[in-house]
Amino acid sequence: MGIYKILKTAILSLFFIVTVFSCKPKKAQNENLLLSKKNQLKKAFRYPNYLNKNYILGKFDYMNSNNFVIVPKDLSNKKIYIRKEVLVAFLKMQTAAKEDGISFKIISGTRSFAHQKRIWDYKWNSKYKDLPPLERVQKILLFSAMPTTSRHHWGTDIDLNNLTNSYFTKGKGLNEYNWLLKNASKFGFYQPYASKKEGRTGYEEEKWHWSYKPLSQLYLKYYNEHISIEDITGFDGSKYSKNLQIINKYVHGINSELK
Incomplete structure (x- = not known):
């Protein structure tokens, strides 16, 4: 029973670690995507040609x-x-x-x-x-x-x-x-x-x-x-x-x- 608890705890811990680390790249990807879109919008904005x-x-x-x-x-x-x-x-x-x-x-x-x-x-x-x-x-x-x-x-x-x-x-x-x-x-x-x-x-x-x-x-x-x-x-x-x-x-x- 003790070994079972230890294995269960280890598996849950491993699952938690994998989940956390797998989420971080996704979060970073989302943040980079948002930043990229903002930069694209900024670049897309153009003043009228006559304006100088x-x-x-x-x-x-x-x-x-x-x-x-x-x-x-x-x-x-x-x-x-x-x-x-x-x-x-x-x-x-x-x-x-x-x-x-x-x-x-x-x-x-x-x-x-x-x-x-x-x-x-x-x-x-x-x-x-x-x-x-x-x-x-x-x-x-x-x-x-x-x-x-x-x-x-x-x-x-x-x-x-x-x-x-x-x-x-x-x-x-x-x-x-x-x-x-x-x-x-x-x-x-x-x-x-x-x-x-x-x-x-x-x-x-x-x-x-x-x-x-x-x-x-x-x-x-x-x-x-x-x-x-x-x-x-x-x-x-x-x-x-x-x-x-x-x-x-x-x-x-x-x-x-x-x-």
Whole structure:
């Protein structure tokens, strides 16, 4: 009986050892297979062919790009270009808004590096010229992006109806803003520079600025992977971009829905 117990114990032990060691390779194989699939998916992902550093920095000719169109005159106050996909989505949103007695006009769209630099240079050389350089940069950054960091470079972001927050706090403007807050996301649009009450960094709130998420989120991903602080150059005050953490606090200082 003693020998039987010993043999039984030995057989069970051997069975346990064989089972454990036979399972480990399978587990390892499964883990390797999962890792392989993840790598394959990662390799399979490709950005659109047109997307490159010049595009994301606003250094391309969007006016002669087949991907961009002019906003119809009745929906803008000047000649404005945006991406085709953005206009299609905006037209759908405009149609829905009209049913509720709301109307929108695009007052700013795509801006090249050169265009953004003209805005920056005006504020640097004229509007805030009496401030010390660092204070001047910080003052400009309340509402204007450094060239190479503006979302308006991408053709995905639009400014609507008025460029002052106060307009959207009463009467007609308040009705427009409330409609956007309730409905814009249905058409892919989000307010990148929403209230800073929840800790958002960077630019001040801009109730007029709306971004088309299906594209801008992709472009932000590309920006994060390909653009560094060394790319933020070519204009007065650019040397302060590192100390002010322009990418972390401003490029990323957006509504979490767009990240």
